[in-house]
Amino acid sequence: MGNMVTFEREGDVGVLMLNDAPLNLFGEELMADLARAVDEALASGCRAAVVCAAGPHFSGGANVAIFQGRSAQSAKEMFAAYLPVIHKMEEAPFPFVAAVQGLCLAAGLELALACDMIFAAQSARFSQVEALIGATTFLGGAQRLANRCGDARAREVVYTADIYDAATFERWNIVNRIVPDEILFAETLAFARSLAEGPxxxxxxxxxxxxxxxxxxxxxxxxxxxxxxxxxxxxxxxxxxxxxxxxxxxxxxxxxxxxxxxxx
CATH class of the missing domain: 1.10.12 (Lyase 2-enoyl-coa Hydratase; Chain  A, domain 2)
Known part of the structure; x- marks a missing residue:
């Protein structure tokens, strides 16, 4: 097993960390590690979880090399294996809170959207960039954006592939809180602990x-x-x-x- 995503317990809070800085790009190995880490969190008995990332950026999205020359059937098989990881997070009997800094693009944003809440550092920048390569969101980004901010805003985010700051995403009800970069993890962990101490x-x-x-x-x-x-x-x-x-x-x-x- 690799260590592109790690899982540790901080008391009753599980911490899943993307650990392939600086960009934490999604590829087959990272997704396999993420699936393992989510399973570890579900089996651990934790009462809340934080999803965070090492380095200056949460994630630059997918390593597009895994898309090159791939057939539609092969892509279907790939995402049929990846989407259940998102579903497990959403169906978990405890809340996930994302701590996002720097770039949070494409698959990275979709991972954050799978969490119950998103805490963003002031440095955070968000985008669904798939339109730039002639694609759309493959891990449910469009529909999960629509759940948070409405379908009109979701269309804007996905169609334009623009980059948005944390303040805009907070105003659109995609991000829950903005905190200074230097205390992002501490603030998110403290909040997750407060949830873990609850009912x-x-x-x-x-x-x-x-x-x-x-x-x-x-x-x-x-x-x-x-x-x-x-x-x-x-x-x-x-x-x-x-x-x-x-x-x-x-x-x-x-x-x-x-x-x-x-x-x-």
């Missing part, structure tokens, strides 16, 4: 409900209330949380902590 089972249901909404609309998401959300009533997390509110009178919001929320 993990409730977060998992919220994630499932929102993905069902994005896939099939309001009524389908409402079905998750009856199939999954109601099960939270029988968890120690929810009953303990209700007891704390009643005991404290609800006047002050309790801070997350593992003693409060231990369920998975």
């Amino acid at each position: 993990a089972r409730a977060h998992a249901v919220t994630k499932k409900m929102l993905h069902r909404f994005c896939d099939a609309g309001l009524r389908a998401a409402d079905e998750v209330v009856l199939s999954d959300s109601v099960a939270l009533f029988e968890t120690e997390d929810m009953q303990g949380g209700v007891a704390r509110i009643l005991e404290k009178g609800g006047a002050k919001r309790a801070r997350y902590g593992k003693k409060q929320f231990a369920g998975r």
